[in-house]
Amino acid sequence: MGRVDYDEYINRLKKKSSRFHISWEGQFGKSPRSNRPRDAEEDIVLFLLDRKRWQKALADGSVEKIGPRRYRMR
Numbered sequence: 001m002g003r004v005d006y007d008e009y010i011n012r013l014k015k016k017s018s019r020f021h022i023s024w025e026g027q028f029g030k031s032p033r034s035n036r037p038r039d040a041e042e043d044i045v046l047f048l049l050d051r052k053r054w055q056k057a058l059a060d061g062s063v064e065k066i067g068p069r070r071y072r073m074r
Contacts, residue, residue, distance in 0.1 A: 061074060
């Protein structure tokens with residue numbers, strides 16, 4: 001695999017992203033993200049799913065705790 005210039009990569013990504021958002025808004029008239037607030041039940045369910053995924057990552061070793069509030073991905 002060849003070397004990648006990080007700044008050039010980010011600039012290309014920003015251009016693609018802005019083109020996507022402009023075309024999306026042109027077609028549908030609104031942002032691709034929803035601004036709808038989540039209801040309490042949905043918020044709790046998403047929190048629990050995220051916590052379960054985090055605990056699984058710690059258990060299988062894909063994430064390692066290296067200190068208080070410090071983690072390393074493997």
